[in-house]
Amino acid sequence: MDTFLRGFLHALERRATVIRDRLAAIPFDSDLNAHALDAYQEAESLRREAANLLGDPTLGVPTLLGNHLRVAQEIEQRAALVESYALPFLERYDDRDRRLTRLCARLATQVAWPLPPPLVHTSSNQYYWTLAKLNLICVPAVDDASLLRWPDLCHELGHILMDRHAAVLVGPFLPHLVAYIESEKRRVRNLQRPVGYVALYDRLLAQWLRSWVLEFVGDVVATYLVGPAFGWQHIQLCAGGGKLVYLPALADISTHPADEARLRGIITTLTAMGAPGTPELGAALNTYITLSGQVLPPDYNVCYPDTLLSRLAQTVVAGCRSLGLRGYDVIPSPDKDVAALIGEAWIRFRADSASYGAWEQVELERLWNEILP
Amino acid sequence: MSEVSALSQEYQTAADLSHALNRAVIDLKKARLAQTPASVPGEQVSGQLSQLAEILDALATLVGSGEEELSDLDGTAAVKVPGTLVAQLRETYAGTLEYFLEDLRSTANRLREGAANVTDSDVDRLDALGNVTAGETASAFRRLMRH
Numbered sequence: 167m168d169t170f171l172r173g174f175l176h177a178l179e180r181r182a183t184v185i186r187d188r189l190a191a192i193p194f195d196s197d198l199n200a201h202a203l204d205a206y207q208e209a210e211s212l213r214r215e216a217a218n219l220l221g222d223p224t225l226g227v228p229t230l231l232g233n234h235l236r237v238a239q240e241i242e243q244r245a246a247l248v249e250s251y252a253l254p255f256l257e258r259y260d261d262r263d264r265r266l267t268r269l270c271a272r273l274a275t276q277v278a279w280p281l282p283p284p285l286v287h288t289s290s291n292q293y294y295w296t297l298a299k300l301n302l303i304c305v306p307a308v309d310d311a312s313l314l315r316w317p318d319l320c321h322e323l324g325h326i327l328m329d330r331h332a333a334v335l336v337g338p339f340l341p342h343l344v345a346y347i348e349s350e351k352r353r354v355r356n357l358q359r360p361v362g363y364v365a366l367y368d369r370l371l372a373q374w375l376r377s378w379v380l381e382f383v384g385d386v387v388a389t390y391l392v393g394p395a396f397g398w399q400h401i402q403l404c405a406g407g408g409k410l411v412y413l414p415a416l417a418d419i420s421t422h423p424a425d426e427a428r429l430r431g432i433i434t435t436l437t438a439m440g441a442p443g444t445p446e447l448g449a450a451l452n453t454y455i456t457l458s459g460q461v462l463p464p465d466y467n468v469c470y471p472d473t474l475l476s477r478l479a480q481t482v483v484a485g486c487r488s489l490g491l492r493g494y495d496v497i498p499s500p501d502k503d504v505a506a507l508i509g510e511a512w513i514r515f516r517a518d519s520a521s522y523g524a525w526e527q528v529e530l531e532r533l534w535n536e537i538l539p
Numbered sequence: 540m541s542e543v544s545a546l547s548q549e550y551q552t553a554a555d556l557s558h559a560l561n562r563a564v565i566d567l568k569k570a571r572l573a574q575t576p577a578s579v580p581g582e583q584v585s586g587q588l589s590q591l592a593e594i595l596d597a598l599a600t601l602v603g604s605g606e607e608e609l610s611d612l613d614g615t616a617a618v619k620v621p622g623t624l625v626a627q628l629r630e631t632y633a634g635t636l637e638y639f640l641e642d643l644r645s646t647a648n649r650l651r652e653g654a655a656n657v658t659d660s661d662v663d664r665l666d667a668l669g670n671v672t673a674g675e676t677a678s679a680f681r682r683l684m685r686h
Contacts, residue, residue, distance in 0.1 A: 224569060233565045233666070236673050240558060243550075243680050250684070292686060295543035299551050304543075325544045329551065337614025344601060344612060368629050375601070375622025377545035384544070421545040 168226045171235055175216045178241050182213035185249050192256050197267050201285045201301065205252040212241050212248075252300050255287045261538065262288045265310045268537045270303070270319065273504040277391055277492040281330055284323070296322040298329035310534070313511035313526055316504075317388055317396040318403075324387030327489075328380055335383055335485040339478050343379070346474055347371040366416050370469060373414075378423040379478070382431050386482040389435040392505045393494035395512040397432040397447040400425070405454045415463035426451065427470035434472070434479040439495055502536070543686045550679035553621040556594065557676045560669035563591050563650075567662050570654060588650040588657075594619050595647040601625045602632075603640045623675050631671075643668075 186209035192202050219237055224230050255263075263286060271283040282301060290304040294315075303322045309315055328335055351367050353359045388396040404411055404425045411425040422428075429451050436444055486493065500506035507529065515522045566587070597616035602625055632639040646661040 224572065227572065229572075230565060230568055232670070233561055233568070236557070236561045236669065237565075239673065239677065240554065240561075243554065243676070246680075246684065290541070292541035292543060295541040295547075297547045298544070299547070322544060325548065329548065332618035333615040337618055340614045340617045341612040368626060371601075372622045372626035375620070375625060376549055377622070380545055380548050421542045421549075 167231055167235070171231070171238060172220065172225070174238050174242075175220050178238060178245060179213055179216040179220070181249075182209050182216060182241075182245055185209040185245065185253060186213060188253060189256065195259070197264055198256055198259055198285070200282055201252070202256050204301070205248055205256065208244065208248055208252075212245050216241055247297065247300065251297050251302055255285055255302055255304075258289075259285075259287070262307070262310050265534055265538055266305060266319075269316075269504060269533070270323075272502075272537065273319075273391075274323075276503055277505065278490050279323070280489050280491065281326065284326060286319075294318040294322050296325045298326045301326060311530065313508060313529065314402070314515060315399060316508050317392050317399040317512075320388035320391045320396065320505075321384040323391070324384035325380065327387055327486075327491075328383045331485065331489060334488060335387075335482050336379055336478070339379070339481040340375075342477050343374055343474065344371065346471065347374075350468060366465075369419070370416065373419065373423075377421045381422050382428070382475070382478055383482055385428050385431050386435045386479050387486060389432045390439065390483060390486045390491065390493050392508045393441070394436060394444055394447065395509045397429060397436070397444065398450075398512045398516065400429055400432060401447065401450050401454065404429075404451065408458070410460060411451065411455060412460060412463050412466055414469070416465040416469055424466070424470060426455070427475065430470070430472065431475045431479060434476045435483060438476070438479045438483045439493055441495065507533070541686070543683065546679060546683040546686065549621065549623065550676065550683050552619065553623065553672060553676040553679050556619060556621060556624070557669060557672040559591050559594070560665055560672055563588055564662060564666050564669055567654060567657055567665070571659075571662075588654060592647040592650040595643055595650070598624070598628075599640045599643045599647070602628045602643075603636065621672070621675055623679070624672060627671060627675065 186206060189202055189206040189209060192198065195202075215237070219225060219234060222234075225234055259267075266286040266288060267283070270286050273279075274281075274283040284296070284301045284303045286303045286305060288305055288307050288309060290306050292304075294303070294305050296303045303319065303326075305319065306315075347367050347370060350359075351364055354361060354363050354367075385396070385400070403409070409425050411429075413424055414420040414422075415424070429447060433444055433447055483493075494505050494509060497503050497506050500510070511522075511526060511529070514525055593613055593616040597613050598620045600612045601617060601620055628639070629636070642660075642664060646657075646664050649656045649658065649661055
């Protein structure tokens with residue numbers, strides 16, 4: 167294993183060098199500079215970590231071999247992320263990426279985003295996603311040609327905010343989450359639920375902790391930034407994709423919580439921000455549920471109680487405010503404001519979808535001329 | 540919206556904890572290797588252990604979730620605990636959970652008191668936990684890269 171580990175580290179050192187040199191060869195571009203520098207520094211850091219370990223006199227000491235192997239595995243994983251995501255994003259950056267990267271930077275400035283704006287790439291085959299640690303967002307290829315899906319850009323921003331400020335956004339919520347699950351387990355102990363439910367509640371907590379909290383935070387942050395527009399986009403995504411909105415329920419496993427609960431989280435966020443009632447959102451989803459013949463699974467409400475969603479929304483909204491983030495409800499002037507434009511797009515689309523396309527085209531031409539003359 | 544965002548975050552949380560555990564174990568083991576040129580001064584090791592102790596306490600509370608302890612859950616430390624690890628430990632130590640948690644909390648207390656108070660059993664416990672966390676990290680990484 168000692169010989170293998172040394173060979174592995176030599177290979178990693180060489181690979182990090184290649185990645186670093188490719189990053190260094192990317193021509194200067196003001197949009198890319200900060201991202202290229204971050205990626206370069208990561209590659210160089212990985213190269214040095216591999217080289218340092220090779221020079222460590224304890225390399226090969228039997229009691230440390232497993233730990234040093236883990237260090238090498240960590241270097242391998244981090245190198246793969248830079249190689250698979252940051253490097254191709256930076257090397258293949260084109261004018262469509264530039265439009266959305268600059269759009270995101272404009273939005274970030276307007277909402278007082280507390281972090282460097284992300285790099286946006288238009289090459290996704292899996293809708294919107296982000297690699298928060300690398301500050302990268304990937305969107306579908308034609309999303310520079312429509313305003314209506316941009317609320318989901320804000321959801322991805324929420325993932326990045328969560329990566330950097332999790333303690334502020336959800337720290338105070340976690341004790342309530344764990345207490346809630348424990349109270350449900352107490353019902354089992356009091357013979358109000360079958361004994362087998364304990365394992366289901368353990369699994370429920372694990373899913374909340376693993377990824378549901380993250381997804382709900384993305385929703386709350388997006389709603390905080392663009393208001394009801396995020397709710398409408400969410401419903402369009404559900405109905406358009408034929409989604410089963412009550413899944414996952416108690417016995418199911420998924421990275422994402424149920425879409426019905428997510429909409430309740432969005433509505434609760436609007437309420438937490440002091441918005442007047444938004445019954446249209448709930449009514450629209452209910453219409454879709456009825457039309458698609460979906461029924462509430464057993465124990466569904468146990469997974470997503472209103473009290474928990476409300477607590478989470480209040481905590482995240484308070485966190486956003488403490489970070490100085492500007493909400494959709496306090497936009498000083500709608501002129502050239504990205505969040506205001508997204509909100510107006512959804513109002514116009516819902517009011518008259520037939521004439522919406524012409525309006526959107528004019529707005530996008532104006533916007534891209536400003537952003538990328 | 541796609542699974543990539545959630546998987547990348549799941550990977551990152553596990554990777555960060557795995558790194559912290561492994562770093563601590565390496566430093567503690569090196570400090571124990573007397574006469575080794577690379578051994579690390581005890582004070583230097585102690586400096587980085589108190590944060591790990593906070594995470595271990597949060598982990599113990601999340602895995603045990605005893606009602607009397609929930610009010611003490613440190614949310615700042617709890618966000619650094621991978622949800623998959625909580626589930627895995629509950630399953631692995633189902634029959635001996637109380638002992639496992641007691642040992643984990645004792646280790647956390649000794650980490651807080653400084654490297655000199657950390658026992659060989661503590662190092663073994665941290666190493667074993669680091670192995671499990673590295674496994675969770677590798678699993679999340681494989682799922683992420685499949686997308």
